[in-house]
Amino acid sequence: MNSVVRHIAIDRRVSEHDFRGAMRQLTGGVSVITAGRGKDISGMTVTSVSSLSVDPPALIVSVNRQASSWPLLQRYGFFGVNILTSDQIDVAERFAGKDGLKGLERFTGAEWTTRASGVPLLAGALAAIDCEVEEIIERHSHAILIGRVLDLQLSTRSAALAYWHGQYVAIDRDEDAVKLAEVSVPFSRRPRTQ
Template sequence: MNSVVRNLTFDRDAPPAAFRNAMRSLAGGVSVITVGRGKDITGMTVTSVSSLSVEPPTLIVSVNRQSSSWPLLQRYGAFGVNILSADQVDVAERFSGKDGLKGAERFTGAQWLTRATGVPLLSGALAAIDCEVEETIERHSHAIVIGRVREVITGSPHTALTYWDGQYVAIDQDEDNLKLAEVSLPTPRALREI
């Protein structure tokens, strides 16, 4: 496969506020990224987690290099991805930094465990994924972090937590499937009479 690289130049970038508003239209699953070991821990709420490969199992996350998590991520070379359920909004809020909590203070009010890398993983998350940093790619204000998955812990199925248009939204598979069935295309008459 041939790839074509073109160097395009434009006079200006899109305004940051317009870009931010456009990205609010993209619903994203809410996760808490945890870093560090022992009492030297912190974390952040993100919607930027995505799978990269199944074999080997790897994922990517975008991390702001000005965040308190960045130095610990670099120091320890590991991180946890904790995929939150809708009843874990309080965890998402604590790790978003809105209430001023920092470092280990963000971990209060929830149960945490550790596995191979030693990073805290949230007990009761939809999934908790223990990752070792494989590579980082620094661009502008952020870094794309590629993580090799070392262990996966899955919780019982719950309603998922997403972030869309500036607010948290719950996605319940059973409930939302029923709603979709109500508004889907009508069943052909012949099938309804059977």
């Protein structure tokens, strides 16, 4: 493994408040990570999913180690990534703990399926991805999960749920592409990169 960990001494400590403010500038797609099997299941809302590679298909997600799903991820070694549509805000809020529901209770009010690993996958999500934990890298309060994609199901829906400045935002591929084209800088006027 070729990993480099550097410890850099910095005179000024960045406050949690300032860091959160900076991260609110970053728009993130909203997903629900699910873990466990049978009735021993839980999940959490995240904006930290990213693709890692296509050969083999793999992704990464950052998970708070204080989350109720963390022990299930460690115990079972599988997880689901459910990329939410713009009309699944209720699912996002439920899995973010807004109404105080925990574990199995968070799955009520939506239709769930399973694939190869047995973790719950949200029917009607833009994409529901079944993953096996390939590696866990623990740092600070979180862990980075590297997940190998075992199976997936795709939706034909076109509106995604994003999170920006502490609010949910709908992004519609068809409607917003037209709006962006109207205000975009023409290709010939874009700065050149080298």
